[in-house]
Amino acid sequence: MGALGRFFKDINRNKAMLIMVLPATLWFIFFSYLPMAGMVIAFKEYRYSRDGFLASIIESKWVGLQNFKFLFSTNDAYIITRNTVVYNIFFIVIGLVLAVAMAIILAELANKRLAKVYQTGMFLPYFLSWVIVGYFVFSFLSLDRGVVNQITGWFGIDPINWYSDPTYWPIIIVVVFLWKSVGYNSVIYLAAIMGIDKSLYEAAMIDGANKWQQIRNITIPMLTPLITILTLLAIGKIFYADFGLFYQVPRDSGTLYSVTNVIDTYVYRGLKSTGEIGMSTAAGLYQSLIGFILVITSNGIVRKFNKDNALF
Amino acid sequence: MSKKKRSLTTALLLMLAMSLVLSACGGGKSQSSEGTAEKPVELIWYTIGTPQKDVDKVMAEVSKYTAEKIGVAVKMKMIDWGDYSQKLQVMTASGEPVDIMFTSSWAFDYVQNARKGAFMQVDDLLKEHGQDIIKTLDPAFLEGSKVDGHNYGIPANKELPAQEVWRFNKQYLDKYNLDMNSVTTLESLEPLLKTIKEKEPNIYPFALDKNQMPYVPYDYVIEKLPMAVKLDTQDYKVVNILETPEMIQALKTMHKYYKAGYIPTEAATLDSMTDVQSSGRWFADRATTQPFATNLWSASYGYPVVSTPASQATIYNWSVMGSMQAISANSKYPEKAMEFLNLLNTDPVLRNMVDSGIEGVHYKKVSDNVMENLDESKNYDMPTFSLGNVMLTYLNTTDPANKWEEFKKFNDTGVPAPLLGFNFDTSKVTTEIASVQNVREEYWAALMTGTVDPDTYLARANEKFKAAGLDKIMAEAQRQVDEWRAANK
Numbered sequence: 001m002g003a004l005g006r007f008f009k010d011i012n013r014n015k016a017m018l019i020m021v022l023p024a025t026l027w028f029i030f031f032s033y034l035p036m037a038g039m040v041i042a043f044k045e046y047r048y049s050r051d052g053f054l055a056s057i058i059e060s061k062w063v064g065l066q067n068f069k070f071l072f073s074t075n076d077a078y079i080i081t082r083n084t085v086v087y088n089i090f091f092i093v094i095g096l097v098l099a100v101a102m103a104i105i106l107a108e109l110a111n112k113r114l115a116k117v118y119q120t121g122m123f124l125p126y127f128l129s130w131v132i133v134g135y136f137v138f139s140f141l142s143l144d145r146g147v148v149n150q151i152t153g154w155f156g157i158d159p160i161n162w163y164s165d166p167t168y169w170p171i172i173i174v175v176v177f178l179w180k181s182v183g184y185n186s187v188i189y190l191a192a193i194m195g196i197d198k199s200l201y202e203a204a205m206i207d208g209a210n211k212w213q214q215i216r217n218i219t220i221p222m223l224t225p226l227i228t229i230l231t232l233l234a235i236g237k238i239f240y241a242d243f244g245l246f247y248q249v250p251r252d253s254g255t256l257y258s259v260t261n262v263i264d265t266y267v268y269r270g271l272k273s274t275g276e277i278g279m280s281t282a283a284g285l286y287q288s289l290i291g292f293i294l295v296i297t298s299n300g301i302v303r304k305f306n307k308d309n310a311l312f
Numbered sequence: 313m314s315k316k317k318r319s320l321t322t323a324l325l326l327m328l329a330m331s332l333v334l335s336a337c338g339g340g341k342s343q344s345s346e347g348t349a350e351k352p353v354e355l356i357w358y359t360i361g362t363p364q365k366d367v368d369k370v371m372a373e374v375s376k377y378t379a380e381k382i383g384v385a386v387k388m389k390m391i392d393w394g395d396y397s398q399k400l401q402v403m404t405a406s407g408e409p410v411d412i413m414f415t416s417s418w419a420f421d422y423v424q425n426a427r428k429g430a431f432m433q434v435d436d437l438l439k440e441h442g443q444d445i446i447k448t449l450d451p452a453f454l455e456g457s458k459v460d461g462h463n464y465g466i467p468a469n470k471e472l473p474a475q476e477v478w479r480f481n482k483q484y485l486d487k488y489n490l491d492m493n494s495v496t497t498l499e500s501l502e503p504l505l506k507t508i509k510e511k512e513p514n515i516y517p518f519a520l521d522k523n524q525m526p527y528v529p530y531d532y533v534i535e536k537l538p539m540a541v542k543l544d545t546q547d548y549k550v551v552n553i554l555e556t557p558e559m560i561q562a563l564k565t566m567h568k569y570y571k572a573g574y575i576p577t578e579a580a581t582l583d584s585m586t587d588v589q590s591s592g593r594w595f596a597d598r599a600t601t602q603p604f605a606t607n608l609w610s611a612s613y614g615y616p617v618v619s620t621p622a623s624q625a626t627i628y629n630w631s632v633m634g635s636m637q638a639i640s641a642n643s644k645y646p647e648k649a650m651e652f653l654n655l656l657n658t659d660p661v662l663r664n665m666v667d668s669g670i671e672g673v674h675y676k677k678v679s680d681n682v683m684e685n686l687d688e689s690k691n692y693d694m695p696t697f698s699l700g701n702v703m704l705t706y707l708n709t710t711d712p713a714n715k716w717e718e719f720k721k722f723n724d725t726g727v728p729a730p731l732l733g734f735n736f737d738t739s740k741v742t743t744e745i746a747s748v749q750n751v752r753e754e755y756w757a758a759l760m761t762g763t764v765d766p767d768t769y770l771a772r773a774n775e776k777f778k779a780a781g782l783d784k785i786m787a788e789a790q791r792q793v794d795e796w797r798a799a800n801k
Binding site: 045046047048049050051052053055056066069070073074075076142143144161163164251252253254255257258266269270272275276277279 | 398401404405406407421424425428429430432577578580581641642742743744746747749750751753754755756757758763764769776779780781
């Protein structure tokens with residue numbers, strides 16, 4: 001009784017807080033924890049049963065690790081893992097540098113009205129869907145009508161068939177991603193810069209520090225906690241690729257797969273073309289597992305250096 | 313304390329999960345004692361095609377008719393062309409209630425899904441409740457759509473063989489005085505394409521999208537996987553289509569055309585040519601024909617289209633299974649569903665109601681079996697071939713009176729392909745097939761549309777296909793083909 005009574009008393013005391021987290025908790029239970037049971041499909045040969053979905057899962061026969069074999073039978077597993085991780089590393093590193101730089105520049109601009117215009121202009125692409133961005137890119141890279149090929153044509157350079165030549169795509173993907181996301185991230189950093197105590201800068205100026213010294217010794221140290229948290233969160237998602245970026249922007253062109261195929265698109269294509277749910281689940285499980293390991297390790301590393309900045 | 317809280321949460325969670333499981337299991341099968349004119353059973357019918365505004369209105373009329381005849385009411389749900397396979401895949405996998413569904417060789421794959429258990433096996437149902445279907449259908453349809461010796465769907469009575477044709481936008485043929493009868497092969501198309509490219513820079517000389525591939529005289533073991541048997545084969549040897557001289561030659565020609573600018577530069581990533589066709593900005597393409605197909609094409613595009621044969625009329629597995637209705641494995645009323653399909657395939661009143669809508673609203677009758685669309689028909693424009701026996705449908709005023717006789721003649725001229733009736737059982741090579749399919753996604757469209765140079769890319773593709781296990785699949789296919797031949801001699 002004592003324990004239960006205390007439990008209810010506890011609930012009563014934290015009522016308001018508990019109600020506040022309830023929606024998110026329910027969301028996680030229904031959309032993240034319950035579906036986790038579906039993991040068993042990865043170890044089954046999924047066949048339909050007339051009694052519905054759960055009966056299908058139960059009645060399908062166990063096949064052990066059979067479903068994982070197709071991932072590793074070719075070097076696909078290597079390619080999609082490499083693409084996912086390496087792109088994300090580039091996104092995180094370059095994205096961070098650019099976003100912080102932009103935020104500092106915007107904060108330092110004397111003309112505040114112009115700064116607002118720049119900020120809005122950079123922020124806008126964030127709201128566009130990847131399908132639309134895909135068409136933007138297409139209008140640049142189309143073989144016969146694209147802007148790029150027409151301009152290079154004036155200089156007598158042969159048109160490049162962008163959508164069937166994988167050479168340039170690593171750069172295109174990174175540039176398109178940055179164009180879309182840097183504005184949003186720089187606004188977050190800009191907000192943090194605005195929150196820095198102005199008296200710090202005044203004191204620095206009295207001591208004769210120039211702009212560069214102020215940035216290096218005040219702004220960046222004050223931003224470090226935010227940078228660490230955002231970067232950690234990004235590393236947690238390093239195994240999740242942005243589906244739209246890798247599917248819509250290269251227009252699902254087969255010849256580009258060697259540089260655009262990531263885990264998410266691979267799972268999607270596998271399910272679409274073969275309809276083998278077991279194999280798609282297997283690929284998804286592989287993704288979650290490695291992602292989990294990465295989050296734990298990177299968090300552990302951060303804890304080692306600075307306990308306060310770690311997530312848990 | 314926090315530990316206790318956690319364990320309670322776990323218990324709650326478990327209870328929640330259990331109740332979900334139980335409620336899902338509890339929804340058992342209800343017995344079908346109903347099914348009379350007063351109390352009809354409702355059949356849920358999924359079909360392919362762009363959803364039409366008046367579907368519910370028409371189905372209310374259809375239900376009145378079928379309730380009286382067989383005690384059935386019909387609820388039809390249409391899913392658009394591009395989404396059908398994927399949506400049905402998810403629906404059957406998750407056990408949504410479905411009674412009847414469209415299936416075929418090209419959308420929501422019939423053989424694959426029959427093997428996975430999506431459809432009910434209908435051998436006995438056909439004999440008990442579908443005798444009229446057996447009487448009406450060309451026997452080749454039911455024979456050719458057997459999977460491992462059983463029927464899982466009712467094919468629509470329509471054209472049996474598939475014949476490829478070169479299609480031309482007639483206005484440009486006439487304008488430049490080009491002779492389409494000179495075109496017999498892919499290569500002989502060149503002079504015509506050249507003229508159009510020079511004289512009409514704003515239209516596509518050779519319109520094709522990423523789903524097209526050059527015609528070669530081979531019968532594919534599985535659609536769009538590179539293994540096939542030659543049409544005039546004697547030894548039934550399964551070969552890699554990408555290593556056959558015909559395909560290599562065709563791909564070289566396609567690449568030449570691509571470089572010459574005859575093929576849309578984005579062909580390898582284009583999903584469909586619908587926009588180009590409706591705007592008429594194309595000159596030539598290839599399509600599968602049926603008797604009087606040019607009338608259909610011209611009517612639907614709004615400008616004259618003509619065609620000339622590109623291949624023999626051949627009866628393939630995929631042409632036999634071009635349009636079918638299957639009863640879902642989880643249907644509560646399989647007998648009623650079969651009775652409905654029986655009526656749909658034999659009763660002209662029902663068939664035409666489903667096809668053209670309500671008389672006096674969507675169409676009017678001109679004579680006994682000829683009708684004319686009214687304005688309202690734009691709200692109920694159904695794909696005729698996907699809804700059962702097409703030979704029961706009323707003729708249009710522009711159709712020749714002997715249309716269905718011509719269909720029967722066309723069916724008689726069809727030559728059976730070597731693998732007609734053979735279905736590859738992929739269960740032993742699922743891993744390899746999944747890998748090979750991934751390789752195919754990577755190279756197929758680029759090669760088939762001529763976007764890349766076959767001299768370099770063919771070798772690369774073949775190498776990857778081999779690494780993915782194509783040889784093993786081919787060996788398994790060969791073994792099954794040999795067994796099948798021995799059993800069917």
